[in-house]
Amino acid sequence: MELSKDISGCGIAGFINTDGTLTSGIDIADSINLMKERGNGLGAGFAAYGIYPDFKEYYALHIMYDNEQSRKNTEAYLDRKLHIEQHGGMPTRIINKKRPIFFVYFVEPREQSTKAESEEFQSREADEFIVKLTMHINEKIDGAYVVSSGKNMGVFKGVGYPEEIANLFRIDEYKAYMWTAHNRFPTNTPGWWGGAHPFSLLDWSVVHNGEISSYGANKRYLEMYRYKCTQKTDTEVIAYLLDLIIRKHKFPLEKIGDIFSAPLWSEINKMQKKDKEFHTALRMVYGSALLNGPFSILVGFKGGIFGLNDRIKLRPLVAAKKGSTVYMASEESAIRYIVKDLDEVWMPDAGKPVIAKLTEEAYKNVY
Amino acid sequence: MHEINATDVHYKELNEEIRESIRNNEHDLILDGVCGQYYIGCGISNSNVKITINGVPGNDLGAFMNGPVINVMNNAQDGIGNTMNGGKIVIHGSVGDVLAYSMRGGSIFVKENVGYRACIHMKAYKEMNPTVVIGGCAGAFAGEYMAGGTMILLGLNKSETRPIAGVYLATGMHGGSIFIRGKISHDILWEKAEIEAVTNEDYTNIKNNVKEFCNIFKIDYNRVMDEEFVKVVPESSRPYGNLYIPGP
Amino acid sequence: MKWMKNAKTYTPPDFAVIRDDERCIRCKACVEQCSFDATFYDEDLDKVWNWEAKCVGCDRCAAICPVEAITIKKRETPYRYNYSWYGHIDGLKKRAAFGGTPVVSMGNDKPYPVYWDHMLLNASQVTNPSIDPLREPMELKTFLGRKPDFVEFKKDGSLKTKLTPQIELNIPIMFSAMSYGALSYNVIESLGKAAQEVGTFYNSGEGGLNKDHYKFKGNVIVQVASGRFGVHKPYLDVGSAIEIKIGQGAKPGIGGHLPGEKVSQTISETRMMPEGSDAISPAPHHDVYSIEDLRQLIYALKEATEYTKPIIVKIAAVHNVAAIASGVVRAGADIISIDGFKGGTGASPQIVRDNIGIPIELALAVVDERLRQEGIRQQVSIIAGGGIRCSTDVVKAIALGADAVYIGTAALLAIGCTMCQQCHTGKCAWGISTQDPHLSKRVNPDIASEKLINLLNVWALEIKEVMGAMGINSIESLKGNRLNLRAVGLSEKDMEILGILPAGE
């Protein structure tokens, strides 16, 4: 029974250049490093968007292997399921520490060889296909773990301080229009590289500070829709919930805060009829997707980022703006450290998402 | 008169259309092409409404109904008049099982046969006294649990091979009365029900209902009344009074 | 001496009435209060006496005695102890003496395990904060009814999805179906008042709704049972939801039987049946012999109420409850209510009450899990009932997967019931399960509803405290959150069925 969940404290940071300018990972590494106190060296990670412009048509699978055997097993499986445009070991620096091996694959689903396999992955929709493939690898193949699976993006994470992870994955060498980062303070499953943030599924990536007290309820809700929570951490439910609600249910991203951090009944009761109806319906239908307990999250998605607090603001989140760049972090200092003279700094309200997206033009350029 | 074509219409839409018509003061409705749509007349409380059904209506015809008159020009299925409170249902043919379950008021006239468990748990209350008149024969368990009301079984098509009522007649009956045209065998009757002679008052009741039956279905009244009636009543309104003792 | 014991039908009295004659002031309050004729006053001797054989241990006399002169004690059985026969001797003798099967009331009193007591709750420590429910918002509001998997919006941002009717509860606790007939008028009045005040629902039970109680519209669930007593359009219209009772935890598979002597004038009016006649509810609905028939009944009720009310289907917790529940959901039920075998009753054959059914904890766990596996959990709300004794039972039930719970016995205890298990006699000395107009006065709706309101409010507070301890501020985050439960003293298999981990893991 995989019922237990990870418990951890954390720091988070992220920014987006809404004009699509690509910047290296140096800033985000500095920013998250500043909040060293918020981690304990047992986990850190980065998500970067816009890093694989040459392969932007393909799903970029970052896969972590415990050993060569698991790589062989996985690749055999991938070969069967996918067209692999290009693949190889991820560029890393040598560190004096036992670590898994990391590979990146640029792939697209292909016609299935057998009817049985077609049925196994019932949906022929590419995204759905990749999700099921990811779930399959994570659950069924020993020692293999899909770190990220989106297009033109990737996640880099592991056990260590942020600077160690940044160094390992050479993130200074990547150029992205958007970065998020995480510094972890785990109290559970500390030795597992997969347990670090960001958690990612397709283009979604989530860094999370706090704890989802509703994890048990969210998990069982997701399981009803065939999501398998395998990573022993509460953060993954956020990624899956986003996938379910935004991608599958076509719920507008701007309003996700109304589900994750739904307004209190006392507030709903004060609303005008239309809003009241809207929020009442959401709470009725998506009650099990309410994220309860303390959290602040930064979620990366295709072309944008949003930050969100729990509804009674038990975890910190600061947002800032400088020119066309929007920053968010657990602490203001983490932003100030990399940008001196900010145009604007603000504390987002509890449960109200801060969303920043690429301009339409930039979006066209990147994707 | 308002015609509704029910051909291939789902019951939910059909019934909504019926309700909508009634809201628009169309009180004389004719449904054509009915084939198995459930719940026709269900829950309607307007006693000016008349619904004529061409075709075979589906189950629970007239369930929870309280007022309207429904004419079925053909056979009908199961659960007719379920928990009906008032109104009238006329079936120009046979009906399926569980006719008039828990019916509390109004009347039902069936020209031909009825299936199992007709008039089960039918009940009466004060001025509400449900009446069911069946022209043909009844299946087993007729009048089961009957707690009130009147069931009149005419058996116009009974024969050696087709007894007027099936076995377990009046099982658990604790109220009301069943009038049966001709004789019945004690074997089919529950041991705590009794056969009684028909009183004058009963006779008036039978006559009135048979007259209405004959008028509706154009049947010769005298032919129907040429045989004597017997009356089945419960031994007591508390047949299970001694079955249970206070425990523990 | 109005009565004399007869050895022919003798079984040893269960209780001893100990009367301190030095304290007794002969006020005769106890004599007036004993509805079982176990107490009498002898004028010639100026003394109050008891027939212990008639004492049911309801403790009414002791409660009312102003000088504490009365003590009711359980009497030791005189028989030599024999493990396997103990508890069967008197019942056997009674059957032999009276030629009937004993009817009993209240819930199963056999020592089957209570799983609630083997589940422990979680609390936050350090890594996430516990929440202080007295000062931070803490939400218990619950909607029951069918929900879509997702909602759609129109271009202007307003809702496109039309939600099916729901009932709204301020706290996830409702009063379970207890009919007017089983309970006295005043108790129904109290339940209605309390439900109205707290913002929850009481359930009419199968006995119809007295005209006086139509005023509780908005806080009443009306029941349609096999007897269809008092079921008609206005009745259905008053209900905020309609419950089809298929089964009841205390007597799965058994119909109801309100003896004629309880069918008083007002009961007769409410049930719409003649006074003094037995009110027999058949074991099955005779229009439901199969699952598609249930669908037919569900939709008949929806049609009759023009799709304005959620339909609840109440089933007893039995062996294959999960599969049944799944079928019930697919038959169109909006809410499913599961009643465990410790649920109460006004009257049930003892053999049924004590031996049929399964505990609600297990039933709830498997039903919730099964519906989730089938992806239809969202289509239905689950109400658990039958043996909910305290606020943490509620929390545990919700953590196992219930949306809300029904309480019956707990509500009756709150208003005076001492669980003497004599409901079936109609002589309830506390005025609860009786139709005797003199006895039923013993429940003052003002006092009783106040107590019920207190109980619900205190339970709500306790639930909030526990949720706060878990760091959860909205009840939906507790629903199905089995991670907040840990087992102690359960077998591997029990834990597997309950879907919970052992304590320490």
Added chain:
Amino acid sequence: MKIVIIGNSVAAINAIEAIREKDKVSEIEVISDESYMAYSHPLLPNLVIGNISRSDKRFYYRSKDFYDKMNVKRVLGKKVVKIFSKNKYIALENNEKIEYDKLLITCGGTPFVPPMKGADLKEGVHTLTNIKAADKLKKDLPNIKKCVVIGGGLIGSKVAEKLAKYGIKVTLVELMKRVLFPVLDDTAADYVHKELKKDKVKLILEDSVVEIRGDKRPTEVVLSSGKTIDTDGVVVAVGVRPNLDFTKDSDIETNRGIVVDDYMQTNINNIYAAGDVAEAYDVIISAKRPVPVLPLAARQGRIAGLNIAESNIKYNGGFPMNSMSIGKVEFISMGIVDSEELEILKIEKDNEYRKFLIDNNRLVGMILVGNVERAGIFNWMIQNKFDVSWIKDTFLNSDFGWKYFDKAFRVLRLNRKIK
């Protein structure tokens, strides 16, 4: 404003209290020919035989400081002789004039002594309507071994009983066929007869005294039947009449008493009358007549007082009612006690007698003997012309009470929601 009250008994006292509820400033002056504080007339027989003394506070109607507290000026021991209503003053015996703005007459009744020879004997012939008379009789008691009481009314019966208890051989002579004729019927009177006989009172019914013989003191009385009875004392207790002496020459309208309207005002503005002297509305006979009973005197006094103090309160009428005990028997009676025409419900058992007289579904009279405790409910029914058709069957139950009433009515009534 100056308010003058003639008389100083129940009606006067209640009037004073009523006036002072509304009006603390007006001058109030009470004029009475007796020089005592208001006292309890029914206790005079007790005073005579000494089981109450003049120093017992029970004997007085109000406490000693009553007049001071009420700020009332007393003119005691003076008799009013005439009222000059045009000039608004009254003349006393000593020609003193007292001016008034408003006048209330509550001078009660005077004993009625029927015409008989010898009634004017100075010693040994007594009446018993005031303290003076009682004192006189008390002083005379040592001289009386045998006594004839003339009149079996309330005072007569009571005094007969008390004197007998004192040890005097009493003969009670009553003109009618029973004692307490207007108050009790034959059955109820029989209880009294028995009680009196127990005390060795000799009862002579349907007879009357025509002559009292004797020189200074009576020695025997002669009855109309011709019988003579040896005696050395006579108490005349035939009854009282409204005291109309000083209204004779005035323009105040009188009949058997002073006629008053519903507000206790006489035909003359600013002159009111109340108590035994007044002739007010009787709800049973639907006409005005004097009803000399204490509760009505109090009620009338109070209403007169309120109206003098410029309220506008109507007197709803009264009717005769009496509560008394002779020996061990207690009885309460009201209204009409005997009739040939009315519907009668009665029961007699276990020394308890209940009788009800009903006219057209309205209770018009009743007698309770023995168990008198719920009598007031009947009083209220008579007063309010309560429709008793649905409840009268329960009147005869000795546990009669509110429990027999219609519930809705009872609930409202007991919680003072309806009068």
Added chain:
Amino acid sequence: MKIVKINEDNCVYCHLCEVACITEHSKSKDIIKAFKFEEKPIARCTVEFNYPVSFSSMCRHCDDAPCVEACQTGAMHRDERGCVVVDPDKCVGCWMCIMSCPYGIIKRDERREVWGLSTKCDLCPDREIPACVEACPNNALTFEEV
């Protein structure tokens, strides 16, 4: 003023109002002593029973109390609290109050040597809430403004 409101729908016919009244008006104010060792006072309230009706009634303290008007010695009076009470030192047991009480709730105590004593609810001058109200187990008696 506040009087004892009678809520008959709640009366359970336990007589505890009478017990409490007797205790309160006893010499010792101790229930067992009052009933077993002292001369037991008469209860000022009366419980009536006529199945299924039961209720306790006691003085309603009328605004224009006829018993006060009818009293021949002034024993029946309104005290400073506004309650109608009897001065036992003035009462002579003539039962004029009984005759005029429109509620019929005054009782006779005939145990005194010379004079009888009218006995009625005095709303427990020594208590804030009358004893009967406090003793009632079902709020059939409440102390309320009328």
